[in-house]
Amino acid sequence: MLKIENLHATVADREVLKGLTLDIKPGEVHAIMGPNGSGKSTLSYVLAGRDGYDITEGSINFMGQDIGEMEPEERAALGLFLAFQYPVEIPGVTTTTFLKTALNAVRKARGEKELDPASFLKLQKQKLTELGMDADMLKRGVNVGFSGGEKKRNEVLQLAMLQPKLAILDETDSGLDIDALKVVADGVNALRAPDRSFLIITHYQRLLDYIKPDVVHVLAKGKIQKTGGPELALELEQKGYADFYDEAA
Amino acid sequence: MAQAAVHSFKTETLQREEAMPWLAPAAVLGGDNAPAWIAALRETGAASFAATGLPTPAWEGWQYTNLRPLTPDVFTFDAAGDVAAQDLPAPLLKDSHRIVLVNGRLRPDLGTPLPDGVKLTPLMEISEPEEELATVGSLAQSPLLALNCAYMRDGFVLDIAPHRDITRPIEILFMTAGNSPAVYPRVLYRFGENSGATLLERHAGAGAALTNLYAGLVLKAAARGRYYRFIDENGDAVHVSRTVVRSHKSSDFQGFSSVSGVAAGRQEFGLELLDSGISSSIGGVYMLKGRQSHDFTILADHFEKDGTSVQHFKGVIDDQARAVFQGKIHVRRPAQKTDGYQSHHALLLSDQAEASAKPELEIYADDVKCSHGATAGMLDTDGLFYLQSRGIPVAEAKALLVHSFLSETLEKITRDDVRALYAARIAAWLNAPVEEAAA
Numbered sequence: 001m002l003k004i005e006n007l008h009a010t011v012a013d014r015e016v017l018k019g020l021t022l023d024i025k026p027g028e029v030h031a032i033m034g035p036n037g038s039g040k041s042t043l044s045y046v047l048a049g050r051d052g053y054d055i056t057e058g059s060i061n062f063m064g065q066d067i068g069e070m071e072p073e074e075r076a077a078l079g080l081f082l083a084f085q086y087p088v089e090i091p092g093v094t095t096t097t098f099l100k101t102a103l104n105a106v107r108k109a110r111g112e113k114e115l116d117p118a119s120f121l122k123l124q125k126q127k128l129t130e131l132g133m134d135a136d137m138l139k140r141g142v143n144v145g146f147s148g149g150e151k152k153r154n155e156v157l158q159l160a161m162l163q164p165k166l167a168i169l170d171e172t173d174s175g176l177d178i179d180a181l182k183v184v185a186d187g188v189n190a191l192r193a194p195d196r197s198f199l200i201i202t203h204y205q206r207l208l209d210y211i212k213p214d215v216v217h218v219l220a221k222g223k224i225q226k227t228g229g230p231e232l233a234l235e236l237e238q239k240g241y242a243d244f245y246d247e248a249a
Numbered sequence: 250m251a252q253a254a255v256h257s258f259k260t261e262t263l264q265r266e267e268a269m270p271w272l273a274p275a276a277v278l279g280g281d282n283a284p285a286w287i288a289a290l291r292e293t294g295a296a297s298f299a300a301t302g303l304p305t306p307a308w309e310g311w312q313y314t315n316l317r318p319l320t321p322d323v324f325t326f327d328a329a330g331d332v333a334a335q336d337l338p339a340p341l342l343k344d345s346h347r348i349v350l351v352n353g354r355l356r357p358d359l360g361t362p363l364p365d366g367v368k369l370t371p372l373m374e375i376s377e378p379e380e381e382l383a384t385v386g387s388l389a390q391s392p393l394l395a396l397n398c399a400y401m402r403d404g405f406v407l408d409i410a411p412h413r414d415i416t417r418p419i420e421i422l423f424m425t426a427g428n429s430p431a432v433y434p435r436v437l438y439r440f441g442e443n444s445g446a447t448l449l450e451r452h453a454g455a456g457a458a459l460t461n462l463y464a465g466l467v468l469k470a471a472a473r474g475r476y477y478r479f480i481d482e483n484g485d486a487v488h489v490s491r492t493v494v495r496s497h498k499s500s501d502f503q504g505f506s507s508v509s510g511v512a513a514g515r516q517e518f519g520l521e522l523l524d525s526g527i528s529s530s531i532g533g534v535y536m537l538k539g540r541q542s543h544d545f546t547i548l549a550d551h552f553e554k555d556g557t558s559v560q561h562f563k564g565v566i567d568d569q570a571r572a573v574f575q576g577k578i579h580v581r582r583p584a585q586k587t588d589g590y591q592s593h594h595a596l597l598l599s600d601q602a603e604a605s606a607k608p609e610l611e612i613y614a615d616d617v618k619c620s621h622g623a624t625a626g627m628l629d630t631d632g633l634f635y636l637q638s639r640g641i642p643v644a645e646a647k648a649l650l651v652h653s654f655l656s657e658t659l660e661k662i663t664r665d666d667v668r669a670l671y672a673a674r675i676a677a678w679l680n681a682p683v684e685e686a687a688a
Contacts, residue, residue: 048634048638049637049638050634050638051630051634071637071642071643072634072637072638073637073638073639073640073641073642073643073646075638076637076638076639076640077640081638082638084635084638087635088629088631088632088634088635090632090635090636090649090650090653091653091657092652092653092654092655092656092657093649093652093653097649098636098639098649101641101645101649102636102639102640102641103640105639105640105641105642105645106639106640109640141653158639162639162640
């Protein structure tokens with residue numbers, strides 16, 4: 001599914017990822033935990049193809065293709081999805097328009113037929129109901145005036161609509177209270193499938209109480225420092241990241 | 250017409266004698282049994298223009314807009330040209346009334362009957378002009394207005410009877426046709442006391458044309474005027490207009506204009522809030538590319554207390570296009586408790602695109618609230634990446650963001666159907682399907 005080898009990446013000429021290796025198989029849920037500044041968000045942006053995040057060494061292979069040089073939309077068409085830590089507000093474009101444009105763009109890129117308006121609305125309604133979301137948000141500008149919880153739920157709605165192969169959740173738990181966190185986690189759990197993988201990027205162990213990972217990695221100083229099972233997350237919660245600062249220093 | 254005057258912008262330095270190519274022989278200007286006031290105004294306008302010529306960048310208010318780059322375009326006054334009824338564009342809105350002018354001439358044969366409470370009087374049938382029609386500003390300071398006077402040929406006064414609410418919109422279609430016509434229409438829209446109507450003023454034409462319009466609006470006490478302008482001309486057209494809105498006690502005016510097609514344009518709006526308790530707002534969007542240029546020059550002038558004026562403009566500029574916004578709020582001493590708001594935001598899509606903004610406040614009353622904001626910036630990279638990460642190709646993502654940026658100006662338009670007309674123009678410029686804007 002996703003194979004990252006010896007990835008080095010720079011942001012504004014500063015090397016942030018320094019030889020990161022990661023292998024995610026279909027259906028697996030991986031968590032990457034790490035202290036602030038360890039390169040977590042950089043990893044998510046590099047994977048999604050954000051402008052200004054440059055790969056200087058190593059490779060990213062996704063669905064059998066080297067995606068390192070691809071545009072963000074090409075990666076999305078291949079089945080990569082990034083749930084943003086800070087979803088962007090787009091006034092004047094309704095959530096429905098946004099979802100329809102995105103879904104049809106991805107379908108078109110995959111050589112599938114675009115959905116007609118009726119089928120689209122039906123699908124949208126179904127996903128909305130499954131996620132227990134208010135239809136009112138569809139008529140509002142994308143993320144405009146949404147609470148933190150609503151923004152994250154909107155990310156999960158997009159995830160549910162686009163049905164990616166790999167979903168990267170970047171600090172999805174930040175700014176959420178426990179109820180909102182549960183709703184978001186339920187939404188994600190409902191999407192778990194044998195051919196769909198997740199990469200959960202988080203500072204805290206809390207989210208992993210609700211979305212059970214198969215594998216937990218510790219990222220510090222731009223590299224995976226340690227890999228283990230769910231118990232590693234609990235250990236980090238108790239001991240903090242101090243060991244890894246020392247180890248990596 | 251053999252004696253047709255040929256207009257040329259071909260002027261390197263604008264000296265007095267160069268005003269002359271603009272001015273037709275007296276035989277062209279006269280010879281139509283025009284009422285005495287029109288004949289007099291033509292002479293005054295011609296004399297004034299002969300003295301000033303076109304404005305140069307040294308003129309106050311003309312620092313940013315220069316008419317000289319229009320060199321190759323040549324326009325002919327009173328050029329022959331016609332449009333067959335079946336070639337007129339479809340009405341902007343269903344169930345609307347229509348007034349049609351072709352090359353500045355009223356064409357009752359192409360219009361529709363007007364409803365009770367609405368009266369159309371052709372300019373040439375007016376023997377005793379109202380001040381609002383004849384005295385419209387300083388000709389010495391406005392050479393384009395002087396030309397509009399010199400070439401005054403046709404136009405109308407549209408009266409909305411007092412206490413009448415005209416429910417269906419009235420479309421006023423200004424068509425240009427034929428070989429590069431220059432047209433100088435003069436119109437006056439007059440809303441009687443406590444009346445209400447929606448006017449859709451549309452400028453369209455397939456070829457090169459110069460339109461130099463004077464439009465006056467008068468809102469008597471408690472009148473509600475909606476005035477929506479659509480400049481739908483093509484890339485060879487030049488549009489200059491001066492629009493003066495004279496508002497009386499407790500009246501409510503809302504105006505909006507969109508422009509995308511013209512080679513060059515300048516729209517001047519003067520909002521005169523002559524009495525107390527008036528609300529007057531004007532907004533607009535412009536979408537420019539290639540080497541297009543456009544200028545919105547706005548003055549909101551508060552004479553009396555408790556008035557609210559709004560100027561809200563946005564535009565997008567690509568390639569080497571240039572946009573100008575000059576907005577002023579003038580609050581006179583008696584105009585206490587004035588609320589004046591002005592904003593202009595430009596989105597630059599290329600490194601060579603240019604936006605010039607000149608916001609001005611001139612306030613003589615001491616208890617007022619006035620604000621202005623002006624920005625010029627590039628597309629938001631966060632938004633672009635967000636859309637691309639959802640699979641939306643970069644060109645489409647940019648179009649969505651531009652649409653998002655511009656459509657915010659439409660939110661204040663009270664009629665959904667009119668808002669949709671402007672949204673369609675934004676979408677057409679972006680070459681994108683029409684989508685309903687978020688509330």
